[in-house]
Amino acid sequence: MPSQQDQQQRRKFAAAILAFIFILAAVDNVEAGKKEKPEKKVKKSDCGEWQWSVCVPTSGDCGLGTREGTRTGAECKQTMKTQRCKIPCNWKKQFGAECKYQFQAWGECDLNTALKTRTGSLKRALHNADCQKIVTISKPCGKLTKPKPQAESKKKKKEGKKQEKMLD
Numbered sequence: 001m002p003s004q005q006d007q008q009q010r011r012k013f014a015a016a017i018l019a020f021i022f023i024l025a026a027v028d029n030v031e032a033g034k035k036e037k038p039e040k041k042v043k044k045s046d047c048g049e050w051q052w053s054v055c056v057p058t059s060g061d062c063g064l065g066t067r068e069g070t071r072t073g074a075e076c077k078q079t080m081k082t083q084r085c086k087i088p089c090n091w092k093k094q095f096g097a098e099c100k101y102q103f104q105a106w107g108e109c110d111l112n113t114a115l116k117t118r119t120g121s122l123k124r125a126l127h128n129a130d131c132q133k134i135v136t137i138s139k140p141c142g143k144l145t146k147p148k149p150q151a152e153s154k155k156k157k158k159e160g161k162k163q164e165k166m167l168d
Helices: 004-036 150-168
Strands: 063-070 080-087 099-103 115-125 136-139
Touching: none
Parallel strands: none
Antiparallel strands: 063 080, 099 115, 115 136
16 A cells, blocks of 8 residues: 555646646647737838947946937837947057957067057957957067176176186
8 A cells, every 4th residue: 555655746746747738738729829810910110220329438438338329210110229338448448449359469679669569359349349350559668678888897807806816
């Protein structure tokens, strides 16, 4: 004779199976009902694609801001809208605040210009921004290390003094 726990588990299992069958039947009826209804005419919109302006920060040159969107079309209900946006503060704003680049290592210092350069390739553009594919930046080389002639002469003097002491 099965225990009460076994009977309860069987009842739960039977209830679960019945619920599953009920759900399948309901889904089947919904699908059948959808097929019987006449299909609605697909209304083609004569509205153009949204064109978005650049993100304008609320304060400063990065952070939260807004952008304006416009589209054309005689029958469009909405031709302008505003959207919130964000300009990352760690991106190089020199090339557009919505463009992110992957940069190579700095090149050797050009002694004629005292500048070193590196190039970056476009990694990501926010909101379909118009970004250059490759950019180049330069910066001053900083202090150039030149060999000091004094250091060499000091070494020679020290070596000379050592030799004199050895001779004495």
